[in-house]
Amino acid sequence: MRVGLIKHTHHNVDVDIPGKDSYELRKAGADQTLVASVRRWALMTETPAQQPLDLRYLANRFDISKVDLILVEGFKDEPVSKIILYREEIGRLLEEMLDEFVIAVASDQQVALNIRSLDINQSESIANFIVEWLKGTT
Incomplete structure (x- = not known):
């Protein structure tokens, strides 16, 4: 890709x-x-x-x-599908970052929300999730 x-x-x-x-x-x-x-x-x-x-x-x-794919960093208020990259030390609550366009959260800790959780340190796993999401199989 x-x-x-x-x-x-x-x-x-x-x-x-x-x-x-x-x-x-x-x-x-x-x-x-x-x-x-x-x-x-x-x-x-x-x-x-x-x-x-x-x-x-x-x-x-x-x-x-x-x-084949354009990734976007920033533009958090845009109405596009997004994966939140979250670490507790950023100083914001994860819940404040969620909106209807969030398809997953990649974090270095367990996420106790009703949303797909990914390990922020497993880039291959995140890439696989994106590919499967694009195919419509996730």
Whole structure:
């Protein structure tokens, strides 16, 4: 399975390197900068007046011929199926994180809720759950 990832961050994202031509051109006013090599490429888009990020818009930036599944980190308020990754030390109650779109909880402790529980330390088991869920067999 070919996986894509969308990660939301509250930090400024800059994958470019100060002093490089692409960095300087972007800082000089380029609204989009595409940096490419034989191994990978990255498109950076300036969004100074961007409204809240639109998950659907971001997902549509993917080349669907290259990915079978897009995983999303963050965007917790979006109406999409989700697996909560939960550790007690995050300082929130698990129950506060649940909504109608949660299909499972992956945790490092027993979860006493009426929802599928996964071991957060067993990535292969989580991957298998996702595959079975996509097939509609869970």
